[in-house]
Amino acid sequence: MKRREFMKGAAVAGAGAAAAVSTLPKPAIAQGKKELKMVTTWPKNFPGLGTGAERLARNITAMSGGSLSVKVFAAGELVPPFESFDAVSSGTADMYHAADYYWQGKSKAFNFYAAVPFGLTATEQTAWIHHGGGQQLWDELSKGFGIKPFMAGNTGVQMGGWFNKEVNSLEDYKGLKIRMPGLGGEVLRRIGAAAVSLPGGEIFPALQSGAIDATEWVGPWNDLAFGFYKVTKFYYYPGFHEPGTTLSSGVNLKTWEGLSADHKAIITAAMAAENDLSLSEFNARNNGALNTLTGKHKVTVKKFPDPVLNEIGKASGEVVGGVRSEGGITAKVLDSFLDFRKQSIAWSKLSDQAYWNARLLPFKYAG
Ligand code: CA
Numbered sequence: 001m002k003r004r005e006f007m008k009g010a011a012v013a014g015a016g017a018a019a020a021v022s023t024l025p026k027p028a029i030a031q032g033k034k035e036l037k038m039v040t041t042w043p044k045n046f047p048g049l050g051t052g053a054e055r056l057a058r059n060i061t062a063m064s065g066g067s068l069s070v071k072v073f074a075a076g077e078l079v080p081p082f083e084s085f086d087a088v089s090s091g092t093a094d095m096y097h098a099a100d101y102y103w104q105g106k107s108k109a110f111n112f113y114a115a116v117p118f119g120l121t122a123t124e125q126t127a128w129i130h131h132g133g134g135q136q137l138w139d140e141l142s143k144g145f146g147i148k149p150f151m152a153g154n155t156g157v158q159m160g161g162w163f164n165k166e167v168n169s170l171e172d173y174k175g176l177k178i179r180m181p182g183l184g185g186e187v188l189r190r191i192g193a194a195a196v197s198l199p200g201g202e203i204f205p206a207l208q209s210g211a212i213d214a215t216e217w218v219g220p221w222n223d224l225a226f227g228f229y230k231v232t233k234f235y236y237y238p239g240f241h242e243p244g245t246t247l248s249s250g251v252n253l254k255t256w257e258g259l260s261a262d263h264k265a266i267i268t269a270a271m272a273a274e275n276d277l278s279l280s281e282f283n284a285r286n287n288g289a290l291n292t293l294t295g296k297h298k299v300t301v302k303k304f305p306d307p308v309l310n311e312i313g314k315a316s317g318e319v320v321g322g323v324r325s326e327g328g329i330t331a332k333v334l335d336s337f338l339d340f341r342k343q344s345i346a347w348s349k350l351s352d353q354a355y356w357n358a359r360l361l362p363f364k365y366a367g
Contacts, residue, residue, distance in 0.1 A: 041200070042098075050072075058070075059273060082199060101114035109334075114245055116337065121156075123352075124348070154278055156286070161178065170307075179217075180197070221288075235299050
């Protein structure tokens with residue numbers, strides 16, 4: 001009996017083990033499926049940024065019929081936010097969703113693929129990268145780090161930031177502890193501010209504790225979500241430092257080169273779609289959030305005085321031009337960007353800018 005009970009028990013245990021095995025996912029290779037890990041610099045499901053990364057992942061997965069799925073990791077879930085680039089470069093992760101100015105410590109050329117003070121707007125930036133030679137130079141730059149880069153979102157023109165006192169002159173920036181990433185941060189350091197770059201999730205605690213006096217983040221929709229209005233009440237515009245910030249997704253180059261032609265086409269199309277979906281979502285949601293900030297939360301919206309913008313503009317020209325000293329690919333990117341900026345200003349004067357001015361003339365729709 002004892003032996004029979006033992007055998008029965010063994011059979012049950014065996015059946016249990018078999019059942020347990022059958023509930024485990026089959027190895028991806030056996031199913032002919034591939035899963036990519038995407039790390040991001042954004043808090044989980046943060047409006048527009050985290051949700052944009054999730055939407056991109058869903059679209060790649062759906063367009064491939066599930067043969068290529070993307071799993072998203074929020075900031076800190078797999079690696080700390082600012083280590084996303086190294087994680088993809090080394091193959092710890094397959095792709096990132098971020099803004100490339102976070103990698104300016106690797107090369108200052110990365111700034112041009114996120115935002116440049118007094119640089120290109122969202123539509124101009126997209127035009128430069130897709131049709132003005134920007135992508136080829138970005139590929140060359142990122143290849144050095146084992147990454148294939150894509151545009152994958154755009155915030156549009158950002159706001160200038162949150163301040164706990166008014167900005168009336170350049171003196172108000174002296175010693176100001178402000179969160180501002182990229183070349184914008186360098187511009188503010190040049191006029192005397194103590195600018196720091198912090199990942200999104202660290203900004204509110206820093207502002208609340210007084211570790212920083214002021215911050216920029218994105219625009220009304222994103223800034224409302226972080227609750228900066230609880231600490232500061234002056235909300236300045238325009239965001240001269242980020243006139244159309246590109247969000248980016250870089251894919252590990254070996255992973256990219258190992259993909260089939262159809263998977264490459266799916267990723268390329270999903271990235272371009274996300275660039276458009278993202279910008280349109282920011283433009284659709286910002287004004288409603290601004291009304292909440294000013295109406296419900298009594299935030300005061302102010303424009304930077306023109307003399308301040310003029311001085312910051314001069315410092316921006318020096319900082320942006322100064323990246324040439326890095327030489328190599330950085331100088332090539334700078335030249336291409338500045339050429340495109342010149343032609344964009346010329347065309348925008350007759351197109352967007354002229355139309356926006358005309359639209360402000362008094363008239364009424366018929367009917
Ligand atoms: Ca920003």
